[in-house]
Amino acid sequence: MEVMDEKLAMARIRDLFRAAEKKGDYAASNFLTPLEQEMVFDISREFPEVKFFFEGGYKEAERKILVTYPEYVEGRPFVAPVKALRVKVREEDAFPGHRDFLGSILGLGISREKIGDVLVKKGEAIVIVKEEIIEFLGLNLNKVKNFDVETEEITLKEIIAPEKTYKEVKGTVASLRLDAVASLAFGVSRSKMAPYIKGENVRVNFKIISDPSHEVKEGDIISATRMGRAKVEKIGGESKKGRIYVTIHRFTG
Incomplete structure (x- = not known):
């Protein structure tokens, strides 16, 4: 992170x-x-x-x-300096991931803040960039993970965002503490999750939270290093034993 x-x-x-x-x-x-x-x-x-x-x-x-x-x-003509580049792998059976595309771009000496989202689908990626670097990137990005690639600028209207896929996780928690909810979301024990949170490996709504007792709420996005990202989709009522029903969407794509 x-x-x-x-x-x-x-x-x-x-x-x-x-x-x-x-x-x-x-x-x-x-x-x-x-x-x-x-x-x-x-x-x-x-x-x-x-x-x-x-x-x-x-x-x-x-x-x-x-x-x-x-x-x-307000109303004065202005076009935001944002462009899009399609990066396509030449080999039919090569499918680099998000990290591969981003790593190859940063390897050219481009700062991360000049790059927006990197949208990956089978064998290609659409990279959102600041206008000032699109020509340099188009000329110099020739390989991704040792695979030859070709690039072309596309309009923003041509961008098709891949659908986010997720696994729905339903369960109950004793409380809405971060360690309890994250434990359910990522399928690890609460005793392991608590020190993981204390080690600043977890973010809630993109901000590092190091307190396992932090209370989460419906709609929160929980991101955990090397575990993934999940959304607290719904907080329901209580079971007969006083536990709280929670529905979580753990993103898989």
């Missing part, structure tokens, strides 16, 4: 709001993580005359750029 300096991230977001104020025009960031996007809403209150929106290339994007602008320029 990425390590984020929250103070630095907040400073960069503030700088973008200030840039829009100073220039009297649109200003765009690099790609922000979901947690950084959450920070924007609080910071925006400090700049009441500056508006903003996010753009990730497609509706369900996880990583998005932030665009800020003074209220008085």
Whole structure:
């Protein structure tokens, strides 16, 4: 998992709001993580005359750029600097994964914040990028995991996001503590999950939580290093023994 300096991230977001104020025009960031996007809403209150929106290339994007602008320029033509590149493996029976595509891109010296979502399907990937690097990436990305690849720029309208697949897990927990719910979600014992959480290996809504007693709520996204990601889909009533019914979607794709 990425390590984020929250103070630095907040400073960069503030700088973008200030840039829009100073220039009297649109200003765009690099790609922000979901947690950084959450920070924007609080910071925006400090700049009441500056508006903003996010753009990730497609509706369900996880990583998005932030665009800020003074209220008085609203309606002025502006195209967010986000592009899409299709990367296709030449060999028919080669199916690199997300890590392979992303690793090959970063191996070219490109910063992670210049790359948005990487949408992988059988034998290819659609990579969302900042406009400034698409030409470099298209010219220099020739291999992914030792497989030859070909690239082509596509329009954002051509992006088809793969459907998220999940396994539904239903069960009961003694409480809504993070260690109890994560234990059910990932199929490990609570005694193993608690120290795993204390070791800062688990995030709730993309923020590291190191307290096993942290209470989760319906809709929370729980991410665990090397275990995966799950959503608390539904919290129901109590069983006769006082345990709480929980429905979890553990993502498999």
